[in-house]
Amino acid sequence: MTISSQARQLIRDQQDEWELARKNYAGLKNVKTRKLAFDGFDLTVQFNPERIRSSAAKVDTKSIEARPCFLCPKNLPKEQKGIPVLDNYLILVNPFPIFPEHLTIPHINHIDQRIETRFSDMLDLAKVLEEFTVFYNGPKCGASAPDHLHFQAGIKRFMPIERDYRKGTFFQDAKTKNGMDIIRWTAYLRSVLTLSGKNKEQLISTFNQFFQGFKTLQKEEVEPMLNILVSWDAGRWAIHIFPRQLHRPWQYFEEGEKQIVFSPASVDMGGVLITPREEDYAKISMDDIRDIFDQVCLEETIFYQLVSEIMK
Numbered sequence: 001m002t003i004s005s006q007a008r009q010l011i012r013d014q015q016d017e018w019e020l021a022r023k024n025y026a027g028l029k030n031v032k033t034r035k036l037a038f039d040g041f042d043l044t045v046q047f048n049p050e051r052i053r054s055s056a057a058k059v060d061t062k063s064i065e066a067r068p069c070f071l072c073p074k075n076l077p078k079e080q081k082g083i084p085v086l087d088n089y090l091i092l093v094n095p096f097p098i099f100p101e102h103l104t105i106p107h108i109n110h111i112d113q114r115i116e117t118r119f120s121d122m123l124d125l126a127k128v129l130e131e132f133t134v135f136y137n138g139p140k141c142g143a144s145a146p147d148h149l150h151f152q153a154g155i156k157r158f159m160p161i162e163r164d165y166r167k168g169t170f171f172q173d174a175k176t177k178n179g180m181d182i183i184r185w186t187a188y189l190r191s192v193l194t195l196s197g198k199n200k201e202q203l204i205s206t207f208n209q210f211f212q213g214f215k216t217l218q219k220e221e222v223e224p225m226l227n228i229l230v231s232w233d234a235g236r237w238a239i240h241i242f243p244r245q246l247h248r249p250w251q252y253f254e255e256g257e258k259q260i261v262f263s264p265a266s267v268d269m270g271g272v273l274i275t276p277r278e279e280d281y282a283k284i285s286m287d288d289i290r291d292i293f294d295q296v297c298l299e300e301t302i303f304y305q306l307v308s309e310i311m312k
């Protein structure tokens with residue numbers, strides 16, 4: 001049995017053994033969604049009250065230090081089972097799902113959420129979890145445990161970006177280097193850089209080049225702000241990188257009618273926008289979404305310059 005099928009089996013088994021997982025996966029069947037048609041692509045808004053923990057997670061150092069870490073093996077609920085993978089990681093069922101099959105993949109040690117030296121692990125995970133898209137939320141880009149290294153994975157054919165990638169409508173610049181494609185998207189509300197290829201070392205070194213360039217622009221951050229999606233298909237990796245310039249939009253911090261509790265992370269970048277409060281689900285407009293992505297995603301001219309460097 002492949003790791004990918006074992007992980008899918010784990011999701012089924014845990015719903016029999018673990019009340020919280022059973023309740024929340026059953027609840028997912030009734031979540032409300034609405035589709036918004038933008039110019040040439042769709043976004044889905046999902047009303048998912050269980051995600052309030054993540055969307056409204058306090059990730060400042062003081063709050064983080066004050067709580068027991070929910071990803072450390074010693075703190076996992078007794079019903080929770082895991083599948084060891086790649087020596088140092090554990091595949092777990094995410095008990096607060098967005099996807100009909102949703103995994104959390106923490107490192108076994110309590111070490112900070114950083115991608116620079118772990119990008120290679122992310123590619124390996126995507127390869128063994130070939131039925132899933134693996135994703136990474138930077139410490140200030142949606143990770144609710146910025147102090148404990150982890151990835152997540154969601155079953156494929158769920159996020160609109162997968163379809164948009166196959167169509168290629170929003171590809172602006174594209175360059176192929178020794179079989180690896182480097183693609184910059186445009187007019188897609190979000191700044192997206194896609195790397196696709198078979199050669200792992202080449203993908204890692206190109207990612208590093210981008211990462212180092214971006215790092216010089218965000219020297220005050222512990223790492224440049226990023227969300228990343230990786231999938232493996234027919235012998236090739238497809239990596240979508242979303243550089244960010246802001247953690248949460250101003251609407252998040254408002255009170256009363258102006259407030260929108262929407263804290264964008266990888267899945268939102270992939271086209272499924274999670275609103276944990278029903279009022280936000282009902283009122284969030286296409287203009288709000290344009291405005292929020294505009295605030296949180298790296299500004300287009302800067303993004304263009306960064307990508308030009310790696311296309312040389």
Ligand SMILES: [Zn+2]
Pocket residue numbers: 069070071072109110111147148
């Ligand atoms: Zn921990």
